[in-house]
Amino acid sequence: MSVTRNTSGFGKFHTFLIVAFFSIPCLMFSANALALSGSDFQAGNIIDNSLFFNSSAMSVDQIQNFMNAKVPVCDTNGTQMYSSTQTRAQFSASQGYSPPFTCLKDYSQNTSSVAGQAGLCNDYTGGQKTSAQIIYDVAQACGISPKVLLVLLQKEQSLVTDTWPWSIQYQKATGYACPDTAACDSQYYGFFNQVYNAAQAFRRYQLNPGSYNYRAGRNNSILYSPRSGCGSSSVYIQNQATAGLYVYTPYQPNPAALGDITGSGDVCSSYGNLNFWRLYNSWFGQSWGALIRTPDSTALYYSDGARKYSVPSMDLVAQYGLSARDVRYVSQGELDSIPLASAPYSNALGQVVKTPDDNDADGAALYLVNNASRIPITSMQQFSDFGFQSSDITYLSWDALQTLSLSTSSLSNFIQAPDMSVAQVSNGQLHAIMELSKLSAANPSGNITPLTTYTLSRFSYGTPLVDGDYIIIGPDSGLRLYRGGSYYVIPSFDVYNCWGLGSTKTFRVPSYTISNGSSSGDLNCIGKDSSNNLFVMNGSAKYVIHGSGLTTSSPSDSLISAIPTGTTPTLIKGSSPEVSVLDNSTGTKRPLPSLAMLLDLGYSPSSITSLPDGAYNFLLRGAVELSNGSVLIEPQGGISVVTSPTTRLQVTSIKQFVDFGFMYKFALHATSTELSQYASTGNLSNYVRTNDGVYLLDSGVRYSIDPSLNSNLGIDPSTYPVLDSHIINATSQTAMTAFIKSTTNSAVYELQGGQKHPLASMTTFARETNNHPEYLLRLSPEMVNSFPIGSTIF
Amino acid sequence: MCLGDNRYIISLLLMANKKSFQPKPFLSKASTKAIALFVLVALVIGGGIALYRHKLDAKRPQISDKINYSPPTKEEQAAGDKQKQADINAQKNPPPSSASVFISDATQYGDTVEVRAYVSNVTENGGTCTTTFTQGTRSFSVDTHAFMDASSTQCGAIDVARSKFATAGTWSVSVKYTSPSITGESEASSLTVN
Numbered sequence: 001m002s003v004t005r006n007t008s009g010f011g012k013f014h015t016f017l018i019v020a021f022f023s024i025p026c027l028m029f030s031a032n033a034l035a036l037s038g039s040d041f042q043a044g045n046i047i048d049n050s051l052f053f054n055s056s057a058m059s060v061d062q063i064q065n066f067m068n069a070k071v072p073v074c075d076t077n078g079t080q081m082y083s084s085t086q087t088r089a090q091f092s093a094s095q096g097y098s099p100p101f102t103c104l105k106d107y108s109q110n111t112s113s114v115a116g117q118a119g120l121c122n123d124y125t126g127g128q129k130t131s132a133q134i135i136y137d138v139a140q141a142c143g144i145s146p147k148v149l150l151v152l153l154q155k156e157q158s159l160v161t162d163t164w165p166w167s168i169q170y171q172k173a174t175g176y177a178c179p180d181t182a183a184c185d186s187q188y189y190g191f192f193n194q195v196y197n198a199a200q201a202f203r204r205y206q207l208n209p210g211s212y213n214y215r216a217g218r219n220n221s222i223l224y225s226p227r228s229g230c231g232s233s234s235v236y237i238q239n240q241a242t243a244g245l246y247v248y249t250p251y252q253p254n255p256a257a258l259g260d261i262t263g264s265g266d267v268c269s270s271y272g273n274l275n276f277w278r279l280y281n282s283w284f285g286q287s288w289g290a291l292i293r294t295p296d297s298t299a300l301y302y303s304d305g306a307r308k309y310s311v312p313s314m315d316l317v318a319q320y321g322l323s324a325r326d327v328r329y330v331s332q333g334e335l336d337s338i339p340l341a342s343a344p345y346s347n348a349l350g351q352v353v354k355t356p357d358d359n360d361a362d363g364a365a366l367y368l369v370n371n372a373s374r375i376p377i378t379s380m381q382q383f384s385d386f387g388f389q390s391s392d393i394t395y396l397s398w399d400a401l402q403t404l405s406l407s408t409s410s411l412s413n414f415i416q417a418p419d420m421s422v423a424q425v426s427n428g429q430l431h432a433i434m435e436l437s438k439l440s441a442a443n444p445s446g447n448i449t450p451l452t453t454y455t456l457s458r459f460s461y462g463t464p465l466v467d468g469d470y471i472i473i474g475p476d477s478g479l480r481l482y483r484g485g486s487y488y489v490i491p492s493f494d495v496y497n498c499w500g501l502g503s504t505k506t507f508r509v510p511s512y513t514i515s516n517g518s519s520s521g522d523l524n525c526i527g528k529d530s531s532n533n534l535f536v537m538n539g540s541a542k543y544v545i546h547g548s549g550l551t552t553s554s555p556s557d558s559l560i561s562a563i564p565t566g567t568t569p570t571l572i573k574g575s576s577p578e579v580s581v582l583d584n585s586t587g588t589k590r591p592l593p594s595l596a597m598l599l600d601l602g603y604s605p606s607s608i609t610s611l612p613d614g615a616y617n618f619l620l621r622g623a624v625e626l627s628n629g630s631v632l633i634e635p636q637g638g639i640s641v642v643t644s645p646t647t648r649l650q651v652t653s654i655k656q657f658v659d660f661g662f663m664y665k666f667a668l669h670a671t672s673t674e675l676s677q678y679a680s681t682g683n684l685s686n687y688v689r690t691n692d693g694v695y696l697l698d699s700g701v702r703y704s705i706d707p708s709l710n711s712n713l714g715i716d717p718s719t720y721p722v723l724d725s726h727i728i729n730a731t732s733q734t735a736m737t738a739f740i741k742s743t744t745n746s747a748v749y750e751l752q753g754g755q756k757h758p759l760a761s762m763t764t765f766a767r768e769t770n771n772h773p774e775y776l777l778r779l780s781p782e783m784v785n786s787f788p789i790g791s792t793i794f
Numbered sequence: 795m796c797l798g799d800n801r802y803i804i805s806l807l808l809m810a811n812k813k814s815f816q817p818k819p820f821l822s823k824a825s826t827k828a829i830a831l832f833v834l835v836a837l838v839i840g841g842g843i844a845l846y847r848h849k850l851d852a853k854r855p856q857i858s859d860k861i862n863y864s865p866p867t868k869e870e871q872a873a874g875d876k877q878k879q880a881d882i883n884a885q886k887n888p889p890p891s892s893a894s895v896f897i898s899d900a901t902q903y904g905d906t907v908e909v910r911a912y913v914s915n916v917t918e919n920g921g922t923c924t925t926t927f928t929q930g931t932r933s934f935s936v937d938t939h940a941f942m943d944a945s946s947t948q949c950g951a952i953d954v955a956r957s958k959f960a961t962a963g964t965w966s967v968s969v970k971y972t973s974p975s976i977t978g979e980s981e982a983s984s985l986t987v988n
Contacts, residue, residue, distance in 0.1 A: 058861065062861055065863060066861055066863060069863040069864065069865060070865070070866045070870065071866070072865055072866075082875075095878075095882060147861075154870075154873070157877055157881075158870075158873035158874045158876070158877035160870075161866045161870040161871060161873055161874060162873065162874030162877065163871070163874060164874065165874060166878060166881070168881055169877065169878075169881065175944070175945060176944050176945075177917050177942065177944065177945070178917070178944075178945055179914065179915050179916060179917050179945050179946065183884070183885070183887065183889070184917075185917055185918075185942070197944075198944065201943065201944050210951050210953075211948065211950050211951050212910070212912075212943070212948055213896075213898040213899075213910045213911065213912040213946070213948060213949075214898060214910070215899070215910065218899060218901070219899070219901070220898050220899055220910075221896075221897065221898050221899060221983075222898065223896060223914070226894070226914055226915065228894070232896075247943065247944070247946075247948075248943075248944045248945060249944075249945060250896075250898075250912065250914060250945065250946055262869055282862065283861070283862045284860065284861060284862065285860045406903070408901075408903070
């Protein structure tokens with residue numbers, strides 16, 4: 001009894017459904033193993049050196065098993081139909097080939113020993129060997145990957161998958177000594193001959209790369225087809241393995257072939273190297289990519305085929321022309337099988353490279369790796385100029401070096417950044433050059449090396465190579481005034497103007513980095529030369545001032561000296577309406593509170609000199625400039641009267657305020673700061689001494705005191721400070737006498753010795769005044785009371 | 795899990811077949827609907843699983859040092875037949891009447907002008923490559939011994955010191971191959987001498 005035999009229709013259907021259910025996922029993506037596209041093909045990098053020259057990529061058993069897998073059943077007798085009317089045997093016979101056919105997996109032959117040749121293949125020991133053994137042994141002797149040989153056998157004669165191969169296919173198994181458009185050279189016929197000579201050829205190309213038509217590290221013109229008229233294109237061949245493939249088969253796929261990698265393209269399509277790439281990638285995985293890692297670790301290495309180097313960063317390998325696209329994932333076993341580079345090689349990649357051997361094909365050449373090329377460093381002096389040290393040198397194999405395009409120009413000490421700025425390199429620093437004339441003079445050869453941003457990041461920028469004063473306009477449109485290694489920021493147009501910078505050479509730069517310098521702060525219009533002379537600059541003239549504590553700018557003496565010296569103004573103003581008196585002994589401006597004050601002080605509005613804010617605002621700000629006699633209303637309510645630009649006297653009472661007629665004077669509600677700038681010299685006295693004379697002030701009247709009255713009044717005016725007559729604002733004036741009375745009392749007094757003596761009667765008054773009744777002065781009660789009372793005069 | 799994961803599938807198959815021991819009438823309408831529904835659900839779930847598996851596979855990088863032991867593709871199976879036809883055709887090719895010479899590089903590297911050229915349709919030893927540099931009325935030639943290679947005849951290293959060029963500027967280069975059996979000349983190539 002069998003389960004399968006007794007199934008009903010429904011049972012079969014169920015079985016189908018279940019199988020279908022679990023098959024769907026597999027059917028949908030079974031072809032997912034490797035999806036190759038022509039766009040993945042890199043003409044200059046068909047296969048990496050590390051894969052091409054890896055002789056231990058497969059064991060004999062793996063080779064055999066692989067070939068077995070590719071030919072499940074060999075049609076030894078050619079019994080399968082070749083066409084509708086002919087079996088393979090019949091067709092073969094018609095072409096001169098008769099069964100039995102031996103598939104590659106079953107092939108064996110007696111091989112002769114071959115002595116090794118220095119630099120090519122080691123000794124090969126002959127004997128009766130299977131094809132797998134021959135492939136393996138030749139791979140070992142010549143240092144070529146067995147995978148490469150298998151692909152070569154398939155690419156040239158389809159031997160790996162052919163189920164009924166002819167003898168001619170073995171005779172020219174690897175196409176060695178077979179031009180594409182002519183007959184093969186029969187002396188190289190035979191499977192072993194073909195495999196061995198092909199492997200040896202690749203080693204020969206590697207040993208003498210300069211002797212062949214295609215070279216790694218060069219731009220090479222490669223034809224699309226043997227057919228004439230199909231054209232060619234330039235290909236930079238990145239490695240020896242790829243160069244070898246082109247020497248062996250000197251054609252590259254054209255766009256039609258790349259668009260149809262398993263088809264036939266057009267009449268100009270050559271598939272040889274494309275087939276090599278396609279077969280290798282579909283049978284043995286990714287063929288390109290010098291960067292290797294395992295899926296389980298982020299550690300990245302650069303492999304030159306024989307050893308691996310640690311990769312410090314993707315930014316660095318970008319200089320090698322490599323990107324994430326060049327990363328090849330390998331098994332841990334494969335990674336471990338490639339030794340980490342050791343002496344004389346460096347174990348990690350760097351940017352300054354050379355081969356360890358000074359006597360190899362490359363000599364002692366040192367290179368800077370930059371933008372996928374190696375730029376020869378011309379001398380140890382240049383090495384030093386760039387600030388490189390011996391510890392910066394990475395020793396790479398020649399194989400690794402030649403993956404980098406050799407720059408057609410040697411390294412220049414004059415470099416160009418991606419932003420097109422140019423700099424000279426010295427002492428490990430970059431010194432920006434802004435002027436073409438300067439560049440031409442310093443670099444007559446005109447050789448300038450473009451460097452990438454990454455390479456430039458190794459260096460710092462030093463002082464730009466510009467003589468004298470110059471202006472930099474930065475990427476933010478900001479302006480800076482430079483001289484030597486320092487600069488001032490130019491904050492505004494009026495500051496630009498006050499220094500007369502219109503004729504100063506100006507450069508627009510893409511980055512402030514290249515115009516490195518130390519900042520001296522914002523430029524203003526208070527200039528200071530190297531002798532510490534101070535000037536107020538306004539572009540058309542400079543004015544000498546003195547003082548200390550000013551914020552000054554000292555960009556250069558030459559800029560200061562280029563501006564003529566003018567007469568230092570007294571009245572100045574900035575862009576605001578404020579007008580000030582300039583005290584050029586202290587560099588102080590004293591604002592005038594009003595036009596009236598300006599006039600009151602005796603100035604003319606026509607004498608005001610306009611200064612840029614960069615000057616005006618940077619002068620020290622002094623107290624408000626007030627005329628003598630101006631009133632300061634103190635924050636605490638007290639009142640003072642200005643007696644000089646720096647002094648004041650305290651007004652002791654409202655009565656005194658009235659006595660002096662201050663209500664008609666300019667009054668300023670002074671801040672404590674302003675008040676402090678007028679030093680109080682004491683209380684105001686109603687006796688005032690001026691250059692005109694001595695006065696007693698009372699109720700808005702000033703009484704002039706003849707010196708003969710001093711004793712009557714009991715005063716000594718010589719001890720009084722001499723005040724400005726402007727302090728007195730009394731509108732009327734009369735002569736002081738010795739006879740007074742209060743406006744509110746009928747008592748009449750005669751002043752004697754500073755006392756008021758009541759006069760007993762009008763008769764007494766007449767007698768004392770000698771009948772001059774006009775001598776009697778009517779003073780305020782307060783003033784009368786201010787005199788101490790004396791004895792009555794009868 | 796694919797068909798290769800046999801144990802689970804076999805058990806499911808057995809379960810399905812156990813039901814089939816009991817004789818069944820023709821499928822009823824209800825059964826037909828049930829089957830249709832089952833197929834639909836199977837497709838949806840199966841598709842989802844497939845998509846999930848595909849995404850997982852896509853995320854995981856493929857190891858490059860693999861060996862693909864899968865059977866030959868249809869193209870690989872047909873390759874032998876095509877190859878034989880190509881070999882038959884190649885035998886019918888008449889011998890070339892002239893050598894096809896191609897310049898693959900003509901560039902000044904430092905103080906040396908380097909030219910590389912080859913003959914693509916001949917593999918032989920004993921020939922000579924004559925490289926001629928021309929600028930206006932100035933002209934000079936360099937001979938190198940050619941040698942056979944895998945699929946071509948190589949002209950070898952044609953390296954000329956810069957000092958041999960009287961003036962800088964654009965020069966024309968051509969390579970002529972001469973042997974007892976065949977001759978041919980390349981197209982002229984342009985060379986910039988600094």
